[in-house]
Amino acid sequence: MSHLLRRAGFGASKAESDRYQAMGLKSTIDELVNFTSVNDDEAVALANRIDVNGGNVGAPVIWWLTRIANTKRPLQEKMTFFWHGLLTSQVSVVKDPAAMVTQNEFFRSNAFASFGDILKGVTKDPAMMVYLDIAGSVRAAPNENYARELMELFSLGVGNFSEQDVREAARAFTGWRIPRQRGDNGRPTLLEPVFTPRLYDNGAKTFFGKTGAFGPDDIVSIIVEQPASAKFITRRLFSYFVYPNPEDEELAPFVDVYQKNGRSIGAVVEALLRSDVFYSPRAYRAIVKSPVEYAIGAIKALGLQAEIGKLLFAAPAGGRRDGGSLGSMGQTPLEPPNVAGWPGGASWLNSSTLFARLNLLNSLTAGGTTDRGRRANPAAQPSQETGTANQAMGHYLPLVLDNNLPGEATQVLIDYAGGADVALTAERLRGLVYLILGAPQYHLA
């Protein structure tokens, strides 16, 4: 169950964990995949206290993290992150935080749609149009940026298209511009995209062996008809939810589900979550948690999810351009390093990011300074329902380490506490919780 909640969500609070345990695995999956029938007003209201239209670059990040940490639809948020990591835009390039929220809501409401519809939608998304230069591309000199990344990074992969395909597709993405206007907050905001027929190349294009006066939707339709695209997106989903780099044979049943269900993303994800391979030993702790998963999991385990903005940014609603603690860990949401998104896997772990992970735990459990020298919220301390090391471990080990800690490691914790049944001082308790969350296993989903 904890494995499922790590993969199909961002970990769980004690209350959530107890509730899902009582429901059992099957009903939990039913609820996770049918997320539209779950009322999520509370999380939405909590997030909407943050003004995302104020022009503050960090505000949309806190808005989103607040939703992720408090949602009753964890799989929908997990899919929203999937799409953000695949169909990337960077707020620093788009330069309109509100447009990033629009894109984020598109990913959320289309989280389980068909792959073709998602690609068609994102092609018309203003933030994407600015990010990859659809906006401003004209018939006389088509900009190839979107056409290339659409095929290379979003849908097919290197080697599955030609330079000719890039040049032809780029012609279909011409004719659009997006005016900017200074908004009420004094910052330029993106207006509705404007199409100018005279700047659009309406001529015949030859794309993957077909010839026609193709427009943007036609290009996407032809792309998703390519078998390479079915494998590409299924592989990405498998690697995101189960384990990285599956063999073709392991992938095949899910490619089949994809093809037989109108290229539905939801159908593939549901099949993955119900599959044997998802619960196989090879999948267990086989993924390195992203910084967002690492931080939110810890915050939820500590029951502090309502205050996430303060905890990660030392600022309740303002946010910071540098991404606060998450930036030091290597992942500022809405600001992937480049159009390929975060590479993930072992690349999450290096000297700097490991310090940042452990130092976040220090600030969460010990109320110390945050990584950039600001005071963490002094209320950020583990709950006090625990008296001895045994009781503390009884609370936290099932919640964050699947109650699956080898004896040698358990002994390290007991030694630190000074004995299993010794009453802990508040300071030792915090230290013990730091060690449980700081354990090497906790880096892995």
Add this chain to the structure above:
Amino acid sequence: MITRRDFLKGGLAAVSVGLGVPSVFAKAAAAAMAENSAGSGRTLVIVQLAGGVDGLNTVIPYADSAYRDARPALAIPQQDMLVVDDHAAFHPSLASLKKLFDAGKVAVVEGVGYPDPTFSHFKAMDIWQSADPKGAARDGWLGRYFEGLTDLGGHPLAGLSVGSRLPSAFESSTATIPAVASLDTFALQQAANDKSRSTSLIRLYDVYKPAGSAFAALLDTTLNTALESSTALKAAGAAYEPAVEYPDSSLASGLRLIAELVDSGGEGSPLRVGHVTLGGFDTHTQQAQTLSDLLKDTSDALDAFWRDIEAHGHGDDVLVMTWSEFGRRVQENAQDGTDHGSAGPMFLMGNGVKGGFHGGPPSLRNLDNGNLRYTVDFRSVYATLLESWLEVSPEQVLGSHFDRLDLIAG
């Protein structure tokens, strides 16, 4: 004999009680230096200019009218460019670099690329960092270099990458190179009056050895490397006085950190390879201002670094190399920008380089689908530096033979 782990624990404990440079560290470092016999005692500093630098507006082939024909909006006006000789000029933002060039301390290798170039940033970066245009190599060329050094357990900072992500050039299955985003935050925060929390944490990583986990060893060595290098960097930083004021830019502060390390070894620098990245060169639109700002950042940071290095007496032992994953399309696009292209120039800087132009300027008239044809394989530059600067076998690192260039003096 001080083991790696004794050193780690000694260093950590000493820092947590604030004793400054612990003697155990000094001994371990000295032992490591003595054992670290492979390699030259010299430092290679690699500056990655990410995004694809427009080489034609950086080292400008102004004498060829084809340049102006291809760049009606973006060509640098003749009166602004810094003319070097009768074939090329530098971008106006490269004034400080031009001075170093005029002093014979900068080499420009023109037309650097490789066969069948890719136009994907990521593929191209992989190719440059793995030194394998087929993309089959799983590790980086610098990772392979470090694997070949005799003493991997020696000084923790034989390699250093500035930035929160480790470039894939350093990837290796056995050698772990630290990545440092900023010196202020590069430390494990201790619990007040509670040293045992950190020692317990280290034990948890020590005893984590699940069968079949791809990540257990990575987690343990990453923690070790982080703690060791944090101790060493603190010591280096505390002892260092920069001789110049560095510009306020991320590239400059990265180079400053490298200068500290270069100077930290007493007899000789412990650092073999340092890596720092400046991004943003992907100028599809409104290129003129962006490129001008970025090149000025680059030039001024390199200039400050070089004056600092020379003032500390390391000018003969440090060599800087810049690279970018590709140049840009010869013909500008309709948005006052340029699209992905192929070959571009590399800069080398140091007392040890043979200043001036190397390689050959690529033709603006004999193009490959609108792109420059390369004149020098980047692996020839690597091979030259590996052999003549770092003094290791290029064939061992690169897997096959590449012609050497006449880039290194003496």
